[in-house]
Amino acid sequence: MTKKTTKRLSGRFDYAALDIDAQSRTQLEAAAAGIQALGRRSTDQAFELGDLLEQASELVEPGTFERWVSQRCDISSKTARNYRAVARNLSRYRERAVELAVSPTVLFHLASAPEEKVEAALAHAEEHDGIRVSEVKALLADGADATSKELNGVELADIGGLSGLRAMIDLKTKTGIAAFVENAAALAAAVAKVLESKPEGKRLQKKGLIPLLEPLARAAKRSLGNVLLLDAPGDIDARKLSDNELPIGSRWFRVFDMLDDMGDREAWPEARELEVWLDLTVLPLLQWATCRTKQPDWPLEAPVASKSADAVMRSGLEALGGVVRVEPPSLDPADDVGAALEDYQPPAFLARKAPAADEDGSNVLPFNSTEARSGLRKPRALMRKPAEASAD
Structure with missing residues (x-):
């Protein structure tokens, strides 16, 4: 590209109108000069071009980048996407692709292919001393009809039958x-x-x-x-x-x-x-x-369902040693006949050591203590009912 053409392209893009600062403008101009000097012919140049476009895309907003690459570099946004995809997705295969002299057009097809397809294409190139566009299309088509493998979208639209429909859907x-x-x-x-x-x-x-x-x-x-x-x-x-x-x-x-x-x-x-x-x-x-890896991990945590009140109560009782059923006290005085308060044993989880008399000055009678204290009387409901004198 001549200096005259470079100057003409530079004048077509208005940096000031898009509020691009001087530092970013300098970097973008350097990237444009490098892009124009490449020629976009060899495999290595395709990767270099993709790297330059990736760097330039980080200096401006996405919508502005498409305008810049079209007006300043005379590259369509679709072509720029292809080269950026090559640099972004095929960088690990760069040495092998350069050694095999894989064409940029083949790289465009492989840039959106899964890893196993890329490996298969490079293996094919190694075995057959290269790989053509028609061959990589056939490899990526996964059994699509052979008559439609090398056809573009316009030509596919004229093919009848299910094979033509499948080819259009695949594309x-x-x-x-x-x-x-x-x-x-x-x-x-x-x-x-x-x-x-x-x-x-x-x-x-x-x-x-x-x-x-x-x-x-x-x-x-x-x-x-x-x-x-x-x-x-x-x-x-x-x-x-x-x-x-x-x-x-x-x-x-x-x-x-x-x-x-x-x-x-x-x-x-x-x-x-x-x-x-x-x-x-x-x-x-x-x-x-x-993500390009197989079966990537789901990044969001699964919601934890809140426990019901019954589940919370049951888990608490289980922590105390098991679910204990406590019978409510009877309100019928007749049920107290023959029952001794001293024989009553509270559940294990309610029992506690009775404090010494000099350590506890409260008026609370422990469940497991049956010793009488001075000044304390049993509630009337808990006192044994005296046996009535026999008529005999």
Whole structure:
């Protein structure tokens, strides 16, 4: 790219209008110069370009980044997403990919593929001295009809039968997942930046966060909805997932519901609870949803059900040595006939050592003490009824 072209592209992007500070502008210009010098041809250059785009994306807001890369670097937002995905998701395979001279187009397909598919593609390249775009598509198609493997979305729309329909659905799913991962990652990065930059001892203010987080959440919800929804309504922001589309209360339903709340400022918690919500719910759910490992751990703790009053009482009695049934005292004086108070033994958990007379000056008679004390009388209800004289 000539100096004249570079100057022309630089003039097309107005840094001042978007309130980009001088330091960020200097860094963005350096990244633009590096991007324009690469040429985007070799495997190693594809990774370098992705790294530069990733660095530049951290200097501006997501919406602004797309405008910058398009106007300043003459790269479409879709192409930029592909290179960023290569740098972000395939960095561990960089040496092998460079050694095998895997083309950037093949890398684009592998950037959104699961690990086992990436390994299979690289193994194929090692065995056959390279891998072509058609071969990686066939590898990722998982048995899709061979006639549609090398066709694009426009051509797929003309293929009849179930094989054509399946191929279109597969293509829609792949592009939808890639879009969701990008949108969710942008939202997670924005939330993390908000939490890191919050002054200590200060509360987060909704007024400043709503213009930043609400549009990102809506974009992430829209891309996730396009993958999960059975039908594709024009405005999915206004609708909820039904139980037929995703079980209510399931983990992916929780992710969709969280994005729905984030995209509606009225559903945000109060300012005093906002930081906890973003830190302990929103960010963990976004990381779980975009994690590339198999079966990632669920980040939210399961709610603990409160014990009923009966369960609490039973657990307390069990701690005392078992459930003890205590019969209530009889109110019938006739039941006292032949019963000696001295023979009464209280339950073990009610018994206590009788204090010495000089240690306790109270007027309380212990349950297990039958010794008479001076000045104390048994209640009338507890005194034995004298036996009546026999008529004989």
